[in-house]
Amino acid sequence: MATIQFQKDINKDVRNWWEANNHLSYGFDFSEKCPPEIKKKIKGKKFSKVKDYIEKHIKKYYKNYPQWKKENEKNLKPYEKETIQKLERIHKKKFPVEFIDIYYTSFPRNPYGGGKKRFWTQIYMHEKDKQKLLVTIIHELMHLFFHKYYWKTCKKKGLNDEETHDIKEAFSVLINEEFKNLKLKDKGYDSHQKIRKHILREWKKKKDFPKVLDLTIKYYKQKCQN
Numbered sequence: 001m002a003t004i005q006f007q008k009d010i011n012k013d014v015r016n017w018w019e020a021n022n023h024l025s026y027g028f029d030f031s032e033k034c035p036p037e038i039k040k041k042i043k044g045k046k047f048s049k050v051k052d053y054i055e056k057h058i059k060k061y062y063k064n065y066p067q068w069k070k071e072n073e074k075n076l077k078p079y080e081k082e083t084i085q086k087l088e089r090i091h092k093k094k095f096p097v098e099f100i101d102i103y104y105t106s107f108p109r110n111p112y113g114g115g116k117k118r119f120w121t122q123i124y125m126h127e128k129d130k131q132k133l134l135v136t137i138i139h140e141l142m143h144l145f146f147h148k149y150y151w152k153t154c155k156k157k158g159l160n161d162e163e164t165h166d167i168k169e170a171f172s173v174l175i176n177e178e179f180k181n182l183k184l185k186d187k188g189y190d191s192h193q194k195i196r197k198h199i200l201r202e203w204k205k206k207k208d209f210p211k212v213l214d215l216t217i218k219y220y221k222q223k224c225q226n
């Protein structure tokens with residue numbers, strides 16, 4: 001059984017602030033969520049030039065970390081096992097890693113990454129509400145499954161990386177159906193709403209991940225590719 005741990009790493013947090021202001025995410029510009037006076041200082045600047053400035057600005061948020069960790073541990077615990085098992089059933093695959101590290105971030109953006117045995121993601125410091133915490137973690141864990149087991153299916157069918165990311169993101173709509181008992185709401189990106197509707201429609205007909213993925217790739221090629 002995989003273990004989930006809450007962690008802190010201020011360098012990862014600094015990186016999140018910088019990336020939010022210097023990269024688009026599926027057409028969405030996260031710098032809109034940045035206080036204007038900070039955005040002005042870091043947007044369009046080299047990471048090495050602004051990292052000390054960001055660190056100085058965010059240090060103050062770290063006094064909330066112990067409480068954030070404690071509350072989130074308490075909120076996650078009763079659902080941890082059930083969530084992992086459910087994700088395995090949805091994807092028809094074993095949980096891909098042994099360790100999941102959830103890092104504190106003071107910016108409302110949740111990047112992720114990892115290697116063979118570990119997966120990490122970042123969760124916003126204000127996400128202490130049980131529902132929001134769970135939906136965010138499950139959303140990121142779905143990406144882990146997708147990367148590990150279904151990324152290459154999309155590539156083999158001729159989709160490029162950006163298109164495969166679209167499909168990966170859109171599949172998080174399944175949370176709304178499969179975690180109904182927890183009343184979770186995964187909104188998704190504006191640019192993926194059409195494809196999310198398609199996924200949910202097919203999923204309700206037959207809960208078979210590889211099959212729905214196959215149909216979704218076909219749909220994407222017909223309706224969403226330029």
Ligand SMILES: [Zn+2]
Binds near residue numbers: 140
């Ligand atoms: Zn995502």
